[in-house]
Amino acid sequence: MIRVLVADDQALIRASFRRLISSAPGFQVVGEAATGAQAVTASARDRPDLVLMDVRMPEMDGIEATRRICADHPRTRVLMVTTFDLDEYVYGALQAGAAGFLLKDTPPAELIRSMNVIASGESLLAPTATRRLIQRFVNPPSRAARLDITEREREVLVLVARGLSNAEIAQSLYVSLSTVKTHVSNLLTKLDARTRVHLVIAAHKAHLV
Amino acid sequence: MIRVLVADDQALIRASFRRLISSAPGFQVVGEAATGAQAVTASARDRPDLVLMDVRMPEMDGIEATRRICADHPRTRVLMVTTFDLDEYVYGALQAGAAGFLLKDTPPAELIRSMNVIASGESLLAPTATRRLIQRFVNPPSRAARLDITEREREVLVLVARGLSNAEIAQSLYVSLSTVKTHVSNLLTKLDARTRVHLVIAAHKAHLV
């Protein structure tokens, strides 16, 4: 049973989604939210498998809500559903971690099918969005490897990844060369890197750059 | 009426595609091709609206065939269909100009639907491919800097970017340490880099990794 949260500011839309989803086998609506903020709290409370998220909502928009939900609950999949098909929505949604993006005029059967796809861990976009994504075809990889480093170390890592020498980093952060060396040394240990080159690679993998 | 060319090296596959497409309203198979080269010439001769293209074919693979067809006949839409779902296929196909990418295990109804989408000018990818495209999209590379370096230098650069030391690169390429140092030195000059760290960054920008 796939547990779904419906987030949309219009009660009418929520109701029709609820009807549609409830009538589909294998799905269950576990909550509704009328704002982005509500969606975030509801996601934390109800732990849905899937969130049907509208883009335009008061208080907090769907993009920001998606960002928080994905950050807090990586296993929750977010499917953006919107009336509009604007680029910034799509890209913003993807950046925020959404697993899919569909228009509200998607036929019900198609929507249910899409929700199955999303819930199974795959991703899915509306054809028009896919076309533009391909047109913008530029693609780097990699999910964020959780780096267990301190804030200061992260700062140093970023500068290392930008190609700064230890001396330059020292200048940039207003600390001594020794301090930078200590931080770099700790980073090398923590990230299991042999040289600063490996740090750069790790930073890229974690898209800290 | 959407005119379709079927390109696949296996006659059995071609036949089943032909049956499927012929039975679908609005579609008409106007030709078949068993190799990439045949697909190119058939496209020039028959001017299909849509090409169902296999990736793996003798003489010329589907990617290269797609590149030529798209270059010669921009109005012809190419839908890649393959048994395999390998990254290089998808990205290669998109780079070549394909409008879509599906797996052969796509249900017939879904395939026909997809062909309609493609023919209408939109794009469409298999969900797994979409997911990875999104992953790559979320971390966009600044596409710039075409690198004016020799093939050998490029090889060295890739290894540098993977974090190998000069000694390791020497071992890996079966040359002496001196040679590697020379190449690295030339790379530093050509790419205006101060240290190998800058080489790593440049390699990432040029998405050589």
Place this chain on the structure above:
DNA sequence: TCGCGCATCGGTCTTGGGACCGATACGGCC
């Protein structure tokens, strides 16, 4: 034939990177 780019190799020399040792200070926590 000559020149040129490329790949290959060797040497010397300087310097930055990094390991490893030490230390102090501050803040939170039990």
Place this chain on the structure above:
DNA sequence: GGCCGTATCGGTCCCAAGACCGATGCGCGA
């Protein structure tokens, strides 16, 4: 009060990195 993590700093030691010098052989085009 004592402990621990974090940030700060200093010193020594070793070595990879990189600059800069030299060289040879090969293929290719003028």
